[in-house]
Amino acid sequence: MRLANRVLCAGLALALLVGGLVVAAEILLAALRRGPWLVPHDRWQQWATTTTWSDRGARVLFLALLGAGLVLLTVEWWRRRPSSLALAPGGGEVTADLDRRGVERWLGDRVGRVEGLSEARAEVGSRVVRIRADSLDAEVGPVQQRTRDALGRHLEELALARSLRMKVDVRQRRVS
Secondary structure: OHHHHHHHHHHHHHHHHHHHHHHHHHHHHHHOOOOOOOOOHHHHHHHHHHOOOOOHHHHHHHHHHHHHHHHHHHHHHOOOOOOEEEEOOOOOOOOOEEEHHHHHHHHHHHHOOOOOEEEEEEEEOOOEEEEEEEEOOOOHHHHHHHHHHHHHHHHHHHOEOOOOEEEEEEEEOOOO
């Protein structure tokens, strides 16, 4: 989502830059008493002064602009996973963070060592740690409980500033 947000913002910034340069060139041409270059501003001005608010074309234009604005707001307000996790403050004034991806790899490795698991993957969000694991055992319940206990111990080891909820999903691995 972060990549989509950056691409959208970069595209919007580029469009605004190009639009601003075109408008500046049009203003310069109008000051020199020349006709429009790329933007038919004389026709646009006539349309804007003669069109009523109830006109279908005006309403479509305003709704399109409103929709584009709502899309931009939605993309900007979308909750993203944090890039780092704050550690609980020690005795001094020093603050420290852990890289989220590093924590995910570390937790996946540690939790993957639980008896009965063949593989474990961790996803760390701003409020939740999610473990998805494959079990070799036919009975998944005890393996899931051991996985939850191990995850709790390892999260305590990290001593994060904010406690995270745990979601553990252990599925039986199908052998083919």
